[in-house]
Amino acid sequence: MSLASTDTMKAGPSMLARLFARQELALLLCLILVIAFFSFTAENFFSVRNMTNVLGQASLALTAGIGCAIVFISGEVDISIGSLLATIALPLIIIMNDTNSLLLGVGGALLFGLIIGVVNGYLTAYAGINSLIVTLGTMFIMRGGVYLYTGQRAIPDDAALDSFIALSDGRLFNVVPYSAVIAIVLLVVFAYMMQHRPFGRQIYAVGGNPEVARLAGYDVRRVKFICFVISALLATVAGIILAARVGSAQHTAGLNFEFQVVAATVLGGVSLAGGIGSLTGMALGVLILQFLSNGLRGLGLPTEWQLVITGMIIIAAVAFDEAKRRRIVGG
Amino acid sequence: MEMSELTQSSAPRRFLGGQLLGSSQLVLGIILAVLCIAISIAAPQFYSEANIIAILRQCALVLIVASGMTMLIITAEVDLSVGASLAFVGCIGMAVLNSTHSLALGMLAALAFAGGVGLFNGLVVTRLKVNSLIATIGTMMMLQGGVYLFTREAVQNHHRLISFTDLGAGYIGAIPLPVVIAVVIFAIAAVTLRFTTLGRYLYAVGANERAVRLSGVRSERLKLFAFVVTGLCVGVAGMILSSLMNAGQPTAGRGFELTVIAAVILGGTSLLGGRGSLFGTLLGVLVMKVIDNGIIILGWNQDLQMVVPGVVIILATYLDIIRNRANVG
Numbered sequence: 001m002s003l004a005s006t007d008t009m010k011a012g013p014s015m016l017a018r019l020f021a022r023q024e025l026a027l028l029l030c031l032i033l034v035i036a037f038f039s040f041t042a043e044n045f046f047s048v049r050n051m052t053n054v055l056g057q058a059s060l061a062l063t064a065g066i067g068c069a070i071v072f073i074s075g076e077v078d079i080s081i082g083s084l085l086a087t088i089a090l091p092l093i094i095i096m097n098d099t100n101s102l103l104l105g106v107g108g109a110l111l112f113g114l115i116i117g118v119v120n121g122y123l124t125a126y127a128g129i130n131s132l133i134v135t136l137g138t139m140f141i142m143r144g145g146v147y148l149y150t151g152q153r154a155i156p157d158d159a160a161l162d163s164f165i166a167l168s169d170g171r172l173f174n175v176v177p178y179s180a181v182i183a184i185v186l187l188v189v190f191a192y193m194m195q196h197r198p199f200g201r202q203i204y205a206v207g208g209n210p211e212v213a214r215l216a217g218y219d220v221r222r223v224k225f226i227c228f229v230i231s232a233l234l235a236t237v238a239g240i241i242l243a244a245r246v247g248s249a250q251h252t253a254g255l256n257f258e259f260q261v262v263a264a265t266v267l268g269g270v271s272l273a274g275g276i277g278s279l280t281g282m283a284l285g286v287l288i289l290q291f292l293s294n295g296l297r298g299l300g301l302p303t304e305w306q307l308v309i310t311g312m313i314i315i316a317a318v319a320f321d322e323a324k325r326r327r328i329v330g331g
Numbered sequence: 332m333e334m335s336e337l338t339q340s341s342a343p344r345r346f347l348g349g350q351l352l353g354s355s356q357l358v359l360g361i362i363l364a365v366l367c368i369a370i371s372i373a374a375p376q377f378y379s380e381a382n383i384i385a386i387l388r389q390c391a392l393v394l395i396v397a398s399g400m401t402m403l404i405i406t407a408e409v410d411l412s413v414g415a416s417l418a419f420v421g422c423i424g425m426a427v428l429n430s431t432h433s434l435a436l437g438m439l440a441a442l443a444f445a446g447g448v449g450l451f452n453g454l455v456v457t458r459l460k461v462n463s464l465i466a467t468i469g470t471m472m473m474l475q476g477g478v479y480l481f482t483r484e485a486v487q488n489h490h491r492l493i494s495f496t497d498l499g500a501g502y503i504g505a506i507p508l509p510v511v512i513a514v515v516i517f518a519i520a521a522v523t524l525r526f527t528t529l530g531r532y533l534y535a536v537g538a539n540e541r542a543v544r545l546s547g548v549r550s551e552r553l554k555l556f557a558f559v560v561t562g563l564c565v566g567v568a569g570m571i572l573s574s575l576m577n578a579g580q581p582t583a584g585r586g587f588e589l590t591v592i593a594a595v596i597l598g599g600t601s602l603l604g605g606r607g608s609l610f611g612t613l614l615g616v617l618v619m620k621v622i623d624n625g626i627i628i629l630g631w632n633q634d635l636q637m638v639v640p641g642v643v644i645i646l647a648t649y650l651d652i653i654r655n656r657a658n659v660g
Contacts, residue, residue, distance in 0.1 A: 005442075005519050017416055048423070067645035086402065123645060123649075127649055127652070128652055129645060129648050129652060130602055130603075130648065132602060133585055133596055133602070133644055133645065134645060136593065136596075136641075136644065137590065137640065137641040137642065137644045137645035138645075139589075139641070140589070140593075140637050140638065140641030143635070143637055143641060144634050144635065144636070144638035144639075144641065145638025147634035147637065148632055148634040148635065148638065152634070174453050200614070210531055217458035222621050259468050259471070259472070262464075262465070262468065263465070263468055263469070265470075266462075268467050272462050272464060272465070285517075302479075303476075304455065304475075304476040304477070304479040304480050305476060305480070306476070307472045307475050307476030308472070308473045308477055308480070309468060310472055310475035311468075311469040311471070311472030311476070312469065312473060313463055313474070314465065314469040315455055315459075315465070315466055315469040315470070318461045318462065318466070319455065319459035319460070320464050322459065322460045322461060323459070323460075326460070
C-alpha cells in the first residue's frame with residue numbers, strides 16, 4: 001500500500017489519480033461500475049423498469065440524506081431520523097383518516113417534524129448539549145412515544161386517498177416514481193443552496209471552523225439550529241413517502257434507517273468532522289448502496305448478504321478515502 | 332492529561348472523595364437516591380430482596396459491557412457493534428457447547444469470537460484510520476447479516492450442562508452469579524483505569540492523542556487494547572445472556588449498544604474522550620435499571636422504558652453542562 005503510493009508520487013499524478021482526487025467523479029465511476037457489473041450478471045437488472053424502481057426505493061434515503069449531510073457539514077450529527085419516520089406517520093395517517101384531506105395530513109406531519117427539529121436544534125445549538133446525545137435521547141423518546149401511543153400496532157390508512165397512494169404507486173409520465181421526483185427536486189434545491197447561496201457557505205464555514213465562523217460574524221448557533229430543523233423536515237418528507245408505501249403508520253417504521261443514511265452519507269464523502277462534503281456525493285453514496293442491494297437481490301443472494309457486503313463496502317470506502325486524504329496531506 | 336484537567340476544570344480523579352464531591356457523579360447519586368425513595372414510597376415491594384436481586388441481575392449484563400465501553404469512550408472511540416456481537420456470540424457459544432459439551436470450549440469460542448470482533452474494529456480504526464462511529468456501524472451491519480447466515484432460528488440448548496445454566500441462573504451465597512462476574516470485571520477495569528499507568532495513558536490518549544504519541548507512547552496500541560477489552564466483555568455478556576434465555580437468539584441484543592452507551596454517557600464519561608470514570612458508569616447503569624424496574628413495579632406501560640431513559644440522558648447531560656458553567660464562571 002505504502003509502496004504503491006510512493007510509486008505514484010514519483011511518477012507524478014496519473015490520470016487515474018487525478019480522476020480519483022475529485023470525490024464525486026470517483027463515486028460516479030463506482031456507481032457506473034456497480035451498474036455495469038450487475039447489468040451483466042443479474043437478470044432483469046438493466047431495464048428502465050428496474051432502474052426507476054431503484055430510484056423510487058432510494059428516494060427515502062436521498063431525501064433524509066440531504067438533511068443528514070447538511071447537519072454533518074455543520075459539524076453535528078442527527079441520528080433521530082429513523083424514529084422520526086415512525087413518529088410523523090401518526091399525525092399524517094390519523095388526520096387523513098379523520099378529515100380525508102391529504103393537505104391537512106401532510107401539514108400536520110410537517111408541523112410535528114418542525115417541532116422535533118426545533119427541539120433537536122435548540123438542545124444542541126442553544127443548550128449546548130452534544131448532538132449525538134440529544135438525538136440519541138430524542139430517538140429513544142420518539143420510538144417509545146410511538147410504541148406507547150399505538151400499543152405496538154400499526155394504524156391503517158383507512159382514508160385511502162388516491163393522491164396519497166399515488167405517492168408510492170404513481171409515476172411521472174408513467175416512468176419516474178413521484179417519490180423519486182420529489183427527492184430529486186429537493187436535492188437540486190438544497191444542492192443549489194449549499195453551493196451558491198450565502199447560507200450554504202455559512203453552513204460550511206460553521207462546520208469547518210466554528211471559531212473562525214463566529215469571528216467572521218456568522219451566528220453559529222442560529223446556523224446549526226436551522227440545520228437541525230431542515231434535517232427534521234426532510235426526514236418528515238421521507239416519512240410521508242414511507243407511510244404511503246406501506247399504507248399505514250407502522251410503529252417499527254424506520255428502525256435502523258438512521259444507520260443506513262449515515263453510512264450512505266459518509267460513503268458519499270461527507271465528513272463527520274464537519275465542513276467537508278457535498279450533497280452530490282451523498283446522493284451518489286445513496287445510489288451506490290441502493291443499486292448494490294438491488295443487484296445482489298437480483299443475483300438471488302439473501303438479504304443478509306446485502307447487509308454484510310454493505311457493511312464491508314462502507315468500511316472499505318471510508319478507509320480508502322482516508323488513505324487518499326493522508327497521501328494528499330502527507331505529500 | 333494535566334492539561335485537559337486544567338482546561339476542563341474537572342476534579343482530580345485520583346481520589347475517590349474528591350471525585351464524589353466534585354463531579355457529575357454527585358448529581359447522579361442524588362438522582363438515584365431520589366428515584367429509590369420515590370419508587371419505594373409508591374411501591375413498598377421495591378425494597379424486597381427478590382426485587383433488589385432482580386435489579387442487580389438486570390444491571391449485570393449492561394455493566395459488564397459498559398466496563399469495556401467506558402475505557403473505549405475515554406480513549407475517544409466508540410463501538411456500536413456490541414449489540415449485534417452480543418447476539419452472534421450467544422449463538423456461536425451455544426453451537427459450540429452443543430457439539431463439544433464443554434463449558435470451557437464454549438466460553439473460549441465466545442471470547443475468541445467477541446475478542447476477534449473487537450480486534451477487527453480496533454484495527455480498522457487504528458490502522459485504516461476509519462472513524463469508529465462509521466467503522467462499527469459497518470461491523471454492526473456485517474454481524475447482523477452474518478448471524479442470520481449462521482442460523483435462521485434460535486440455537487437451542489441440547490447439551491443441558493448444569494454449569495452453563497448456572498452461568499445465568501446460579502448463585503454464590505445470596506448473590507446471583509452474573510452479578511458476581513459483573514462486579515469482578517467492573518473492579519478489574521476500575522483499578523486498571525484509576526491506579527495503573529495503562530489507565531492513565533488511556534485517559535491521556537483520549538484527551539490529547541498527539542501529545543501522547545509525541546511522548547513516545549504508541550497510542551494506536553492503547554486504542555486497540557480498549558477495543559479488544561470491549562469485545563471480550565461482550566463475549567462474557569453474550570454467554571450469560573444465552574444462559575439466561577437458554578438459547579442463542581439471533582435477534583437478541585437489538586438496541587443493546589444504545590443502552591450501554593447511554594449508561595456510560597449518563598455516568599459522565601465524555602464522548603470527546605479523556606474524561607469519565609467507571610464509578611460514574613456504575614451509577615449510570617443503576618439509574619437506568621432502577622427506572623426500568625420502577626416502571627414495571629408501578630405497573631406503568633413498559634414502553635415508557637424507552638421514553639424515560641431518553642429524557643434522563645438529555646437532562647443529565649444538560650445538568651452537567653450547567654454545573655460546569657457555574658464552576659467556570
